[in-house]
Amino acid sequence: MSAGLVVAGPTAVGAAVRPSPVEQAVVWLNDPLNWTNPGGVVDRLTEHLTISALAVLLGCAVAWPLGLWLGHVRRGGGLVVVLSNVTLAIPVIAMLTILPLTFLGFGQAPVVVALAVFAVPPLLATAHTGVRQADAEARDAARGLGLSGAQVLWRVELPLAVPYLAAGFRTAAVQVVATAALASFVNGGGLGQIISAGFGLGMAVGGGQILAGGVLVAVLALLVEGVLAVVERAVTPRPLRKPSRWAAVLRRPTATGRA
Template identity: 50%
Template sequence: MTGFGDAIAYLNDPLNWTRRSGILELLGEHLAISAVAVLAAFVLAFPVGVALGSAGRGGGAVVVLSNVSRAVPTLALLTLFAVSPIGFGNRATTIALAVFAIPPILTNTYVGFRGVDADVREAARGMGMTRRQVITRVELPLALPLVMTGLRTAAVQVVATAGLAALVGGGGLGRIVNLGFGQQDYGQIIAGAILIAALALLTELALVLLSRVLTPGPGRAALLRLRDRTVAGQPEPTASGVPL
């Protein structure tokens, strides 16, 4: 069998999914590592991007910080953590991935808030809105598309890179690839790569849909109408106007 044939056989074996340290368990670990890393990066980067973007200052600092963060490879951070008190395992991987996820979130948040028209801000203040109300009710809805783009980029990058956890004794789908290399099992290596790539694509798709739901505009309105029809049990009309 070819490598791809072996990979398909590996993925079609139910035991590989349900056994201890199988695909389902490793998938859960992979998602947990990725979710915590992205959430930590968002909590750190989003407020900074909002503050700097709303004030219209700090653009140079954002660019420098983003470039420096991108220049540090995740594997290099993991190597440094291995000889520090952080050590090996999922914790080290989560911290390294959070550092990796900060630049796109920070940059896109800054650009999104920085791009809000000053006249819109002044009009909101003229209506008696407080600083917090201007940010949450005016600037955030306008900046949300770019914020979501940064979050989506960071999440996909993290999911695709979280397989490195296996190199430092962590969990996740990377263990399938790592074990395949150890056993010279190319089918298992390809199967692990397929799973990681598929998870990254699904993450991209899920966040695109979430972005369309959260972002005001025609896309959000169409999804809300579809949801309402589904809840009500009404068929969705086709382009010709005839229900399916």
Template identity: 80%
Template sequence: MSAIEQAVRWLNDPLNWTNPGGVLDRLGEHLTMSAAAVVLGCLVAWPIGFWLGHTARGGGVVVLVSNVTLAVPTLALLTILPLTFLGFGQPAVVVALAVFAVPPLLANAYTGIRQADPEARDAARGMGFSGWQVLRRVELPLAVPYLAAGFRTAAVQVVATAALASFVNGGGLGQIIRAGFGLDIAAGGGQIVAGGVLVAGLAILVELLLALVERLVTPRPLRRARRRAGGRAASAVAGG
């Protein structure tokens, strides 16, 4: 029996879903860790991005932070953080994944604020709005599509990467893959494939759901403008 056939049989066994430590338990752990990491990333990245974008400063800082955080391997963080006060388990995983979520959240928050219509910003100031009011009532609403795009990118990356949590006793769907590797390859190959399919399927589902949310929160005029911008960019690339 091939590994794919074993994976299909493993996934079709109800006990593998409902038993303690089965798919449903691991899925709950995976989603909990991922959600906590993305929320933590938002709490760190968005305020910084809003402030830097509103003050029109720190574009280089955004690029630097994004590059540095992307350059640090998540597996390295998962190896180092458990040796701190966080210890082994989900807290260390959440912090490591949050670091991984920061670059797209920060970059899109900064870009969204900077891309706000200058005329709308000037009109608000002419009406006597304070800097905080301009940010809250003009720039932030216009930045929502960018925030949604950054959130979508961060969430999908975190969900896919959270499979590494099993290396530090963090649980999640990666635990299914790790357990498969702990068996003889002839016996555990199907479980390894099944775990990989579950992680990939969850990431794709999150991508599709958040793509729908991003479309819903993007006003139609902005959708058309972004499509035209994308078309011009594609034409420029083709022409080059």
């Protein structure tokens, strides 16, 4: 062997380069089996949407009647603030730790209850504010026509409060969808199970799966936000709709011809 010949070491040739978590996530998301297999994305997405829908509906069943009634009688503003602050002060992870130890047990039931508590503040506050902000002249005219208090609430105040109710529902739904990933802590299902399974594999192997699960939750929350924004505008009476940003820009007077 000549003196100028250099022999490469065993690690210099053929060394495997581990893909980055982003590359792993792309590969994981493009694997059809990760979507269609039992416990895959389709199953977890169905669980996630079911949990979120039940939680928001339960929150509406509790918050809307209370908020509408308190707004109608023009009382309870302080109570609404206290209830909202108390429910917001309780971390969802704390409730997910405590509720499974009750009669609810583990699974989806404690997750739905915990997320419903989390959904109550925006639903309660917007329902109360929407009725309180109803036009006073419309209420007085309804009473002058002989409508009862319940009829005034149902026929006058509630339709005028629809934009507030829709905004509160939209806020609560997006918050619940984003937070429902924590359901995996109590074996409650949802897209969080994908993230938990990735952590179980370790960052070196499951980093891509963790990232893919996070992306799925974020995209779902954005989709819910977009869909409910369209629904909110659709259910709001036309006279009560706020002009879109582009419409406001187009309506601005131009500087052409001004001195």
